[in-house]
Amino acid sequence: MIEPDRTEWQVRCAFNAFCKRVLKNEAINIFNERQQRQAKEMTFSDLTPQEENQLFTLDKQYEGEEGQYFQVAGKEITPKLLAEAMRTLPKEKRITVLLYYFFNLSDVEISQLLDIPRSTVQYRRTSSFERLKRFLEEHADEWDD
16 A cells, blocks of 8 residues: 655644544534523423413403404494304304314315214304304394493
8 A cells, every 4th residue: 555645644634633623622612502501491390480471471352352343334243242152053063163264174174074964064154154143233232341
């Protein structure tokens, strides 16, 4: 085998030492960053109740604040009125309406999920819509929060 001349060997050794030094320093930096991060981190079980409450917020849009309503065809529809209208539906119709309008499932997907014919899903949905419409028309003016 041909031995490299002295300068080429010195360059290789210098480059090798440089690479080892860079890797060692990177490992030290990563270790130090991890130590600093762990010093700042805290588990959820270590939080006080006040600190826990700072981690989330509640949407107060539908808590019955005054002035929260929809104006439709001259009638005021409040979120509470809409919720009460949904409560008047039988359970199976309410589930169908929620899956269709709020979870964006098709009639076919709902029929597979509930193991019922697709035509039943469509009937439940359309009859529920008519029932909700009738309830809202009758109670929109007299409902008070």
